[in-house]
Amino acid sequence: MSDTFDHSQLPQDDALAAEFVLGLLSQADRQAAERRIAREPAFAGLVAHWExxxxxxxxxxAPVQPPHDVWLRISTALRPEKVQASRWASLAFWRGFAIGASGLALASLVALFVVPNAPSQKPLVATITGGNTTLVATIDPRTNNIVVVPAALNIPADKVPELWLIPADGKPRSLGILRRDQAVTLVLPPGLATQATAAAVLAVSVEPPGGSPTGLPTGPVIGQGKLTNL
Amino acid sequence: MESDARQLLVSALVRTAAGERTGLQTTYRLTSAKLFGVCLRILGERAEAEDVLQEVYLTVWRKAADFDPARASPMTWLITIARNRAIDRVRSKAQRKLDPIEAATEVADATPSAQASLEDAQSSAKLHGCLGGLAEREQTALRGAYFDGATYEEMAERMTMPLGTMKSLIRRALMKLKTCLEQ
Incomplete structure (x- = not known):
């Protein structure tokens, strides 16, 4: 390789990181750089900085509108993994029942649609209430899906509701961000599956967009409810 | 300060990370035209760009949990995935024909895009200001490389200069750019 250019300028790794980002590297050099990104945090940091x-x-x-069928292809490719939750997540389905129904009535409606295949894998349900807040959450232990349906949830427009699991040890674990106007399906992290029992509590706190930055609730807790076996 | 559009995108990515399809759908609605433009520019062919765009959003679906709003802007994260996918695709093929460099960088005069609300106006002004301090050939080389993901060999051919000269020019331009950006 020619050595007529000046190496004394950018440090070698910094130059390599910039060249990777610009796309100047040949296939082999690019793959070598990718292996370094995966293994060397310092080099990965240089790359992220140039990006x-x-x-x-x-x-x-210039933006170019892609043809509509690209989204159809993408959503079809997603379908197999996420199909179980579709009926639970349908807001229209729930809205008819949620308005004015008590938590207990909702829980019995939930029971109609759940067919447990083993006694030890019964779904859990919690009615999360407090002030003007009412949500119903169900956890299906067979899939670890958590479906949360908001019936009444009023929070400031620049905040998001975050769902927490508080097991017997009293330490809240984030389960994810909720929607104020729509049912959501979250996935119970594998490490928490054994903690989501009839002794645990679900709670909702008000957090900045993106969720609590600390891993613990930072805003007011606007509702909570105990998990019970159906 | 973040714009509403950017906040919407961050929350869509967070919901995608939680396995919500509507999160991915919102992300797609907000960003697919930009990312398709980026892929199309590198790949030059609509059918290829559509394939790569699909791969990009499936990657977003799988990796949304890796996105950290405290560390990267959502558009930077998404554009990086799109460029990397498109460049990998282009490198895996034997050869491609690039336009002469004049045509390749002619959009440079365009006014900043209307999508600026999703991007960081401050860092954009900074890069464009620093590029203004480079020689014209240096600007053309960096811009041409970024837009098309062109290799040193391809750039040398397009700018009709020896490979060593091309490398030297780009590295000098990068050094100047870095010095300016860090001020």
Missing amino acids: AQLVPFADDI
Whole structure:
């Protein structure tokens, strides 16, 4: 390789990181750089830095509307993994029952649609209430899906509701961000599956967009409810 | 300060990470035209770009949990995935024909895009300001490389200069750019 250019300028790894980001590397050099990104946090940091610095170049690339069938292809490719939750997550389905129904009535409606295949794998349900807040959450232990349906949930427009599991040890674990106007399906992390029992409590707190930055509730807790076996 | 559009995108990615399809759908609605533009620019062919765009959003679906709003802007994260996928695709093919460099960078005069609300206006102004301090050939080389994901060999051919000269020019331009950006 020619050595006529000046190496004394950018440190070698910094130059390599920039060249990777610009796309200047040949296939072999690119793959070598990718292996270093995966293994060396310092090099990965240089790459991330150049990505952030150079991304404004993309401002000058005109957006082009992709054909509609690209989204159809994407959503079809997702379907097999996520299909179980569709009926639970249908807001229209729930809204008819949720308005004015008590938590207990809802729980018995839930029971109509759940066919447990083993006694030890019964779904859990919690009615999360407090002030003006009412939500119903069900956990299906067979799939670890958590479906949360908001019946009444009023929080400021610049905040998001976050769902927490509080097991017997009293320490809240985040389960994810909820929607104020729509049912959501969350997945119970595998490490928490044994903690989600009839002794645990679900709670909802008000958090900044993106959720609590600390891993613990930072805003007011607007509702809570105990999990019970159906 | 973050714009509403950017906040919407961050929350869509967070919901995607939680396995919500509507999170991915919102992400797609907000960003697919930009990412398709990026892929199309590198791949030059609609059918290829559509394939890669599909891969990009399936990658987003699987990796949304890796996105950390405290560390990267959501558009930077998404554009990086799109460029990497498109460049990998282009490298896996034997050869491609790139336009001459004049045509490749002619959009440079365009006014900043209307999508700016999703991007960080401050870092954009900074990069464009620093590029203004580079020689014209240096600007053309960096822009051409970024837009098309072109290799040193491809850039040398397009700018009709020896490979060593091309490398030297780009590395000098990067050094100047870094010095300016860090001020």
